[in-house]
Amino acid sequence: xxxxxxxxxxxxxxxxxxILSSLMITSLCNGQSKExxxxxxxxxxxxxxxxxxxxxxxxxxxxxxxxxVGASIDLEVEVGDSTMYLTELTTDAxxxxxxxxxxxxxxxxxxxxxxxxxxxxxxxxxxxxxxxxLEIKDVFLExxxxxxxxxxxxxIQATEFNGEGERVPVEELDIDVGVQRLYSVLSIxxxxxxxxxxxxxxxxxxxxxxxVGMLKIIARVDEHDLYGTVTxxxxxxxxxxxxxxxxxxHRQLFTDEAPLWMIIGVFIALVGAWYHFxxxxxxxxxxxxxx
Amino acid sequence: MENSSDLMRKLARNLxxxxxxxxxxxxxxxIIVLFGVYALIxxxxxxxxxxxxxxxAVWGIYTANxxxxxxxxxxxxxxxxxFQLLRIQWAKPLLRMAELITVSTLIVGAPxxxxxxxxxxxIHYLLVFGRIQSPITWDVIAISTDLIFCIAFLYFTHIRxxxxxxDLEGLxxxxxxxxxxxxxxxxxxxxxxxxxxxxxAHDIMAAIIIPTAVIAYSLLSWLFGMSLKxxxxxxxxxxxxxxxxAYSGVAFLIIIxxxxxKSRKLEEYITNKHFNYMAFGLILLTMGYGYFTFxxxxxxxxxxxxxxxxxxxxxxxxxxxxxxxxxHVIFTMVVPLIVLGFPWFRSINSIxxxxxxxxxxxxxxxxxxxxxxxxxxxxxxxxxxxxxVHYSMSWVEITMTISGMALIVLxxxxxxxxxxxxxxxxxxxxxxxxxxxxxxxxxxx
Numbered sequence: 001x002x003x004x005x006x007x008x009x010x011x012x013x014x015x016x017x018x019i020l021s022s023l024m025i026t027s028l029c030n031g032q033s034k035e036x037x038x039x040x041x042x043x044x045x046x047x048x049x050x051x052x053x054x055x056x057x058x059x060x061x062x063x064x065x066x067x068x069v070g071a072s073i074d075l076e077v078e079v080g081d082s083t084m085y086l087t088e089l090t091t092d093a094x095x096x097x098x099x100x101x102x103x104x105x106x107x108x109x110x111x112x113x114x115x116x117x118x119x120x121x122x123x124x125x126x127x128x129x130x131x132x133x134l135e136i137k138d139v140f141l142e143x144x145x146x147x148x149x150x151x152x153x154x155x156i157q158a159t160e161f162n163g164e165g166e167r168v169p170v171e172e173l174d175i176d177v178g179v180q181r182l183y184s185v186l187s188i189x190x191x192x193x194x195x196x197x198x199x200x201x202x203x204x205x206x207x208x209x210x211x212v213g214m215l216k217i218i219a220r221v222d223e224h225d226l227y228g229t230v231t232x233x234x235x236x237x238x239x240x241x242x243x244x245x246x247x248x249x250h251r252q253l254f255t256d257e258a259p260l261w262m263i264i265g266v267f268i269a270l271v272g273a274w275y276h277f278x279x280x281x282x283x284x285x286x287x288x289x290x291x
Numbered sequence: 292m293e294n295s296s297d298l299m300r301k302l303a304r305n306l307x308x309x310x311x312x313x314x315x316x317x318x319x320x321x322i323i324v325l326f327g328v329y330a331l332i333x334x335x336x337x338x339x340x341x342x343x344x345x346x347x348a349v350w351g352i353y354t355a356n357x358x359x360x361x362x363x364x365x366x367x368x369x370x371x372x373x374f375q376l377l378r379i380q381w382a383k384p385l386l387r388m389a390e391l392i393t394v395s396t397l398i399v400g401a402p403x404x405x406x407x408x409x410x411x412x413x414i415h416y417l418l419v420f421g422r423i424q425s426p427i428t429w430d431v432i433a434i435s436t437d438l439i440f441c442i443a444f445l446y447f448t449h450i451r452x453x454x455x456x457x458d459l460e461g462l463x464x465x466x467x468x469x470x471x472x473x474x475x476x477x478x479x480x481x482x483x484x485x486x487x488x489x490x491x492a493h494d495i496m497a498a499i500i501i502p503t504a505v506i507a508y509s510l511l512s513w514l515f516g517m518s519l520k521x522x523x524x525x526x527x528x529x530x531x532x533x534x535x536x537a538y539s540g541v542a543f544l545i546i547i548x549x550x551x552x553k554s555r556k557l558e559e560y561i562t563n564k565h566f567n568y569m570a571f572g573l574i575l576l577t578m579g580y581g582y583f584t585f586x587x588x589x590x591x592x593x594x595x596x597x598x599x600x601x602x603x604x605x606x607x608x609x610x611x612x613x614x615x616x617x618x619h620v621i622f623t624m625v626v627p628l629i630v631l632g633f634p635w636f637r638s639i640n641s642i643x644x645x646x647x648x649x650x651x652x653x654x655x656x657x658x659x660x661x662x663x664x665x666x667x668x669x670x671x672x673x674x675x676x677x678x679x680v681h682y683s684m685s686w687v688e689i690t691m692t693i694s695g696m697a698l699i700v701l702x703x704x705x706x707x708x709x710x711x712x713x714x715x716x717x718x719x720x721x722x723x724x725x726x727x728x729x730x731x732x733x734x735x736x
Contacts, residue, residue: 262424266429273440276499277443280495281445281492283495284488284489288478290482
């Protein structure tokens with residue numbers, strides 16, 4: 001009897017042990033099979049004041065990270081001690097999810113005028129969840145163009161709103177100044193704002209402009225931790241006028257007018273061939289006339 | 292040796308009132324041609340989607356047919372005009388067949404390239420907006436010039452036979468045909484001056500057709516050779532195409548010779564000797580063709596780009612084009628050399644059978660020139676449906692190909708009903724040796 005109980009207990013323990021082991025192994029496998037994910041955030045302020053929050057979701061192992069397509073990302077904003085749900089974004093074919101915010105729309109801010117946004121991805125059967133915090137603050141750039149003693153002076157003023165809603169200068173802000181070219185921006189110089197939020201740049205005289213010398217000058221704060229990427233542009237006739245005369249191309253293989261040698265060659269070949277044809281026809285005419 | 296009147300009377304029996312058999316044959320051919328017309332109408336109505344041509348394989352069987360038939364035409368022109376100019380006596384019975392090959396395949400082959408165009412209503416743009424720098428413009432000019440020259444040459448070589456038919460008594464043909472012979476004979480009476488004018492016209496046209504044909508087919512080859520595509524961009528395409536054309540033309544001529552020899556009982560005029568000489572020419576052309584083909588592929592293979600290696604791979608993989616390539620290689624280079632090279636394999640029937648396979652294999656070669664490179668561009672095709680990448684012929688294209696071949700046979704049938712397929716006047720020249728020999732003068736000799 002005792003032996004039977006012992007045998008049954010042993011069997012029971014074995015069975016339970018097997019079940020628990022398989023559950024553990026299954027959960028381990030499931031856990032191990034999920035890929036880790038990473039989310040990066042970017043904040044842009046355009047020249048017209050519109051803002052853009054971009055989130056890039058990637059997944060993979062080690063260096064082999066791939067962009068995640070079609071993933072849902074939830075955005076919340078901190079309001080005091082709680083959070084307010086903003087919206088749900090879906091990543092596109094490149095793994096990016098973008099939120100476009102028009103100028104003038106105010107996010108909830110804390111005492112320092114900083115907006116805290118939380119972006120979270122819930123994960124799925126194969127991907128782990130992830131989230132990222134984004135602290136953003138609006139900064140405003142104003143450009144002014146002056147000429148003093150024939151020297152072109154570009155003045156940039158950077159301001160922000162403090163917690164009380166007052167405009168205050170932003171000091172020690174690095175701003176890159178460039179000129180818009182056909183495909184990209186030509187970098188001129190960079191300035192750092194002083195305690196009054198002002199950066200001054202002596203603009204060079206030898207930058208080519210359009211036919212009347214107009215230039216589009218762009219001031220840019222690039223990937224700042226708090227302010228994100230901010231651009232501000234203005235047009236001014238500070239460039240050297242460039243004449244855009246279109247020179248007619250010589251006759252080429254690819255132009256509307258063919259090279260002369262080609263036209264002459266084809267003409268000679270055709271005339272030569274058809275001359276002989278008509279010579280034969282003349283012979284036949286003479287043949288017909290001959291009796 | 293029979294005189295020319297007896298010869299004409301004998302051959303003119305085939306020109307007399309057509310039999311029921313002849314009408315049945317012509318009716319069958321006309322029905323096949325009409326099927327092709329129907330397919331063309333459907334294509335115009337529904338658009339190119341009804342064919343196998345798609346975004347990548349924009350050319351298919353139509354272009355292969357175009358190159359193939361134009362090649363036969365130019366080869367026929369070169370062969371007949373060379374034989375004329377060089378006064379090759381044994382080839383006299385074959386001249387008219389070669390000339391008919393030239394004209395019939397030119398008439399049938401040239402429109403095939405037009406069937407590739409999606410908008411036939413804009414065809415006049417080729418002339419109105421044509422650029423003189425474009426190989427397409429050169430080809431349009433060359434083909435239209437060649438067509439007129441070859442038709443004229445074909446007519447010139449018929450004048451004396453038309454005159455004989457006009458004068459032949461007891462010819463059982465309808466009145467309108469008699470009048471037609473009279474009209475087409477251009478009052479030819481065989482006077483010495485008329486003979487001189489006619490021979491001069493012959494020789495001038497023969498001399499101008501040869502370079503026209505060579506240049507025209509080279510221009511056609513440059514449509515491919517001058518475009519940047521793996522498998523097409525090749526500097527030897529000009530001479531390669533000309534040699535291939537000559538090869539297919541001579542083989543086709545042998546087939547025509549055999550058919551007429553059998554059907555018209557012309558054993559006396561198309562003899563063993565003709566087949567032997569043509570077979571000898573075929574061997575030389577096999578070797579020349581083999582050399583060009585080898586040169587083309589080994590150059591591409593030796594220092595290949597990634598796109599070229601993808602293309603060459605397709606010729607070695609059996610689900611792709613390996614079967615066609617193997618067929619082409621065996622029946623254009625291996626079998627002809629064996630059958631034609633060894634006397635114990637050589638007979639009229641074996642020469643003809645080999646010629647049939649040569650013609651088919653050379654059509655396959657044209658297909659392999661056109662389609663696989665289109666499916667293998669430099670930038671690999673991505674995100675496209677597989678059925679839009681690989682070309683496959685539709686019923687429309689197959690029908691129009693068969694109807695084109697039927698049209699060639701129809702032209703031969705009607706032409707050989709209007710005039711003897713053996714040029715009687717040329718045979719007479721062989722007998723009389725009255726035709727002036729071309730004197731090639733050299734100083735001091």
